[in-house]
Amino acid sequence: MKTIKVDVAVIGAGTAGLVAYSAARQSAKPGSRIVLIESGPYGTTCARVGCMPSKLLIAASDAAHALACAPGFGVHPGLVRIDGVAVMARVRSERDRFVGFVIDGVDRIPAQDKIIGRARFTGPLQLQVDDHSVIEAGAIVIATGSAPVVPAAWANAGDRVIISDDVFDWTDLPDSVAVVGSGVIGLELGQALHRLGVRVSVFARGGTVAQLSDPQVLQVAQQVIKAQLDLRFYTEIVSVADAGDALLVTSKDGSGHERSERFDYVLAAIGRSPNVRGLGLELAQLELDERGVPLYDKQTMQCGGSAIFIAGDADDERPVLPEAMDQGRIAGANAGRFPDLQPGLRRTALTIAFTEPQIATLGARHKALCASHAGRFAVGAASFENQGRSRVMLQHQGLLRLYGEAGSGRFLGAEMIGPRAEHIGHLLAWACQAGLTVAEMLDMPFYHPVIEEGVRTALRDLADKLAQQSAEKSPERCLDGTPGC
Numbered sequence: 001m002k003t004i005k006v007d008v009a010v011i012g013a014g015t016a017g018l019v020a021y022s023a024a025r026q027s028a029k030p031g032s033r034i035v036l037i038e039s040g041p042y043g044t045t046c047a048r049v050g051c052m053p054s055k056l057l058i059a060a061s062d063a064a065h066a067l068a069c070a071p072g073f074g075v076h077p078g079l080v081r082i083d084g085v086a087v088m089a090r091v092r093s094e095r096d097r098f099v100g101f102v103i104d105g106v107d108r109i110p111a112q113d114k115i116i117g118r119a120r121f122t123g124p125l126q127l128q129v130d131d132h133s134v135i136e137a138g139a140i141v142i143a144t145g146s147a148p149v150v151p152a153a154w155a156n157a158g159d160r161v162i163i164s165d166d167v168f169d170w171t172d173l174p175d176s177v178a179v180v181g182s183g184v185i186g187l188e189l190g191q192a193l194h195r196l197g198v199r200v201s202v203f204a205r206g207g208t209v210a211q212l213s214d215p216q217v218l219q220v221a222q223q224v225i226k227a228q229l230d231l232r233f234y235t236e237i238v239s240v241a242d243a244g245d246a247l248l249v250t251s252k253d254g255s256g257h258e259r260s261e262r263f264d265y266v267l268a269a270i271g272r273s274p275n276v277r278g279l280g281l282e283l284a285q286l287e288l289d290e291r292g293v294p295l296y297d298k299q300t301m302q303c304g305g306s307a308i309f310i311a312g313d314a315d316d317e318r319p320v321l322p323e324a325m326d327q328g329r330i331a332g333a334n335a336g337r338f339p340d341l342q343p344g345l346r347r348t349a350l351t352i353a354f355t356e357p358q359i360a361t362l363g364a365r366h367k368a369l370c371a372s373h374a375g376r377f378a379v380g381a382a383s384f385e386n387q388g389r390s391r392v393m394l395q396h397q398g399l400l401r402l403y404g405e406a407g408s409g410r411f412l413g414a415e416m417i418g419p420r421a422e423h424i425g426h427l428l429a430w431a432c433q434a435g436l437t438v439a440e441m442l443d444m445p446f447y448h449p450v451i452e453e454g455v456r457t458a459l460r461d462l463a464d465k466l467a468q469q470s471a472e473k474s475p476e477r478c479l480d481g482t483p484g485c
Contacts, residue, residue, distance in 0.1 A: 002133055004115075006033045008335045009127060009137040011119045011279075013038035013106065015321055016312025016328035017143035021109070023332030024141070032336070036109060037129055039118040051321060053095040053168040054188055058354050060087045061195035065356065068195075072394050082197045084173030095168055121280035125307060139307040139335035142294070143328060144275040146313035150268045157240045160247050161266045164189060173198055174264040178249050180237055184210045184353040186269030187225065191355055194229055201230045201261070203237060203251055210353040213367035214415040216381070220399040221417040224357060240266050274316040284308060291316065299343035301331035309335050320351060348433040349413075352422050357384075357398045360425030363413025363432040369403055376406045378469050380438075380462025382454045384418045389449045395419035402428070402438075402458045406469050409437040420451050427452065438463050 008024040010017050013036050021036045028034060067077045106114075117130035127135040148163040155161055164185050175198065179190040182204035194200040209221040225231055234254035241248045246262040253259070276292050286294040286303050294303040294310055298317070301309045309331035312324035330344030353359035369377050380402045390396040398418025405412050414428050431441050438459055446456045 001131065003136060004035070004133055005136045006035050007138045008032070008034045008141065008332070009037060009119075009135050009139075010035070010141040010143060010332065010335075011037050011127070012143035012145055012275075012312070012314070013114075014143060014145045014312060014324070016145070016314070016324040016331070017141070018102075018105065019325050019328030020141045020143055020309075020311055020332030020335070021113075023329045024139075024336035027333040027336035033113075034336070035113050035115050035135065037115045037117065037119045037127070037135070039116070052098045053091055054164070054185075054192075055354060056091045056094050057087075057167070057196075058188060058192045060090070061192035062356070064197075065195045069394060082173070084196070085171060087196060088170045088172060091168055092171075118278075120278060121284040123283055124285050137307075139309065139338045141328075141331045141335050142276070142279070142303075142308065142310040142314050143312045143331070144279065144314045146272040146274050146316065146319060148268060149271050149273050151270075154237075154240045154266060154268060157247055157266070158242045160242070160264065161240060161268065163268055167267070175199060176246075176263045177265045177267055178203065178247070178261070178263040179267045179269055181269035181271065182208055182210070182231065182233070183269060183271065184351075184359075186267070187353060187355050189267065189269070190231075191225070191229055199263075201232065201263070203235050204231065204233050205236050207233045209417075210355070210359045211351045211361050211365075212359060212415055212417070213361075213365045214401050215366070217366075217399050217401050217415045217417060220397075221359060224397050224417060225355065228356075272313065272319060274314045276314060298346060299330075300334050300341045301327055301344070302334060302341060307335070307338050318349060318351075322347070322350070348429045350425055350429040352425055354422070357395065357418050358421035359417045360421040361413070361415045362425050362429040363411070364403065365413060366401070366403065366415055369412060373405065373412070377412060378404050378406060378462060378465035380404065380458045380460070380465055382458035382461065384451075384454055387451065387454045387457075389451045389453070390419050392449065393419065400424070400454055400458050402455075402462045404438045404462045404466050406466060409439055409463075409466055411436055411438055411441060418451075418454070424452065424455060427455065438466060 007028055010021045021034060024034045064082055067080050070077050115129055119127045119129050122128045125137050173196055177193055177198055177200050179186045179200060179202045182202055186202060187210055190200050190202045209218055209225060212218045212221055235251050238250040238252050243262060246264055247266050248260055249263055249266060250258060250260045274293055281288060288294055293316055296303045296310050301311055303310055311327035311331035313319045334341050348363050350362045382400045384390045384398040385396050400416040400418055402414045403412040411432055413432060442459050446453055
């Protein structure tokens with residue numbers, strides 16, 4: 001067992017870890033030693049098994065869906081054949097290309113800075129890596145990522161119970177898949193596979209759809225997605241059993257009725273858990289929350305008053321790639337210059353589900369505002385059912401709801417399901433981060449005919465609601481004009 005003394009040790013070489021390593025090198029004093037510890041394959045979750053390969057599968061499903069919708073425009077394609085082998089070959093090939101870019105970057109990291117193995121704390125600033133090294137560090141960044149949750153009872157049914165990672169290693173499309181979970185991952189993959197000819201059933205214990213919290217947007221999303229997909233809300237999985245060449249899935253709906261069906265695979269998409277177990281955090285002397293995640297400052301990413309920082313999916317705050325990059329940059333920079341801590345840029349929250357229609361949330365969500373701004377915010381809405389450009393494209397489904405602060409008129413956030421939500425989400429997130437008021441947003445240019453005209457409709461509605469709310473709360477004017485009234 002050898003002992004290595006370093007200035008900064010970064011645990012994990014995913015998105016957050018790689019950015020943290022780079023940031024620490026830039027902020028640390030010349031001659032400082034920064035090491036990157038990784039136990040698994042190099043390549044970020046996004047490139048290897050996340051955002052990029054899933055979008056490749058979705059792109060193939062979009063092509064198939066466009067052909068199915070063509071008759072609505074008077075265009076009638078011939079016989080459509082989906083070649084599952086070709087679909088998955090492109091997914092794997094392009095996935096490997098994206099991973100290659102990440103690995104190329106890792107290869108440029110000096111060999112002496114890369115330590116292979118699983119790290120665990122043996123003291124506040126001491127790590128043991130497997131059985132070969134002890135790392136004594138001046139500061140440590142925890143960037144261990146997260147992992148999909150698979151109930152043990154399902155896993156016992158064999159290798160036909162899969163996680164999203166496994167989908168992207170398929171060499172062909174299966175005949176059937178049971179997707180458990182109606183979050184972003186479950187809906188994206190479930191809808192894509194369905195459009196590529198796979199028999200898909202999506203099981204959801206509750207009524208949630210992706211990341212939505214606004215009850216009216218959620219209701220529209222439930223109706224729209226359910227009309228396209230076998231989506232079973234308020235249905236729980238009773239058992240998953242090995243049936244030889246398939247899995248026997250028994251489910252129970254809200255009325256207590258049980259149903260057993262055979263599927264080639266069960267895709268567990270019920271959530272991800274931060275990879276903090278097994279790190280020995282109890283020896284790091286950190287205060288932990290109920291999930292075992294260290295308590296940390298969201299501006300500096302510092303855990304308590306220690307020289308330990310956390311970033312990315314490991315903290316389970318906003319598990320999306322842009323956030324992992326920002327958190328890694330802040331954590332790494334502060335670890336490198338510790339104890340000189342500086343708050344970093346935390347951007348407006350933005351989450352997008354690449355379903356069809358797309359789903360986007362940004363800024364403060366409805367549920368959070370009901371707690372933080374109860375009685376002090378208004379809502380403006382626009383439906384896409386009769387929105388001009390949306391009808392032109394036969395994509396006239398969905399609802400946009402915008403939130404504004406009473407009094408100041410400041411734009412607070414939005415939730416939506418609708419066409420081109422990825423673009424509208426960015427537009428609105430920029431306005432939110434810039435601190436624009438609703439009036440200032442209405443002063444911005446809107447072209448015609450574009451889907452963004454729906455944003456203007458919602459903004460006008462929100463401006464009216466804010467004005468009405470302000471008028472209702474204004475004190476009555478004193479009729480005799482006495483000072484002080």
